[in-house]
Amino acid sequence: MNYKDVLFQSASLVNERGKDYGDIEPMFQDVALMATIVLGKTIEPYDVTTIMEMVKLRRRRENPKLADIYQDNINYTAFSAQFALNDHEGEKPAAVATQPEEDVPYAQNISVHFDGASTSVIASPSN
Secondary structure (H helix, E strand, O other), rough: OOOHHHHHHOOOOHHHHHHHHOOOHHHHHHHHHHHHHHHHOOOOOHHHHHHHHHHHHHHHHHOOOOOHHHHHHHHHHHHHHHHHOEEEEEOOOOEEEEEOOOOOOOOOOOEEOOOOOOOOEEOOOOO
């Protein structure tokens, strides 16, 4: 597996899990609120995603050959970036991975498109 495959599969996981769990922002806001109540101090969505990054890093020590750990960590890092970098006024939606039209065993070209309202990640074979 090369780095482009890891990136493509990470973005694909966001789509798959998004169908099951919904948008990341309300989910992490809810988790942050629950953690705030349990811990008795303010926890933000950024804090939750950062903790999840640390969980994945710790799991990697136990099993560095499990691809899912890297893919999840990439996504948690992207979620952390979204919470840290967005001004929360006119927020941009999370990235959407677009599946190639044909079955591509190894995505050689990955491009990211941002049109001001949405982001898409497109993987395609090299020419």
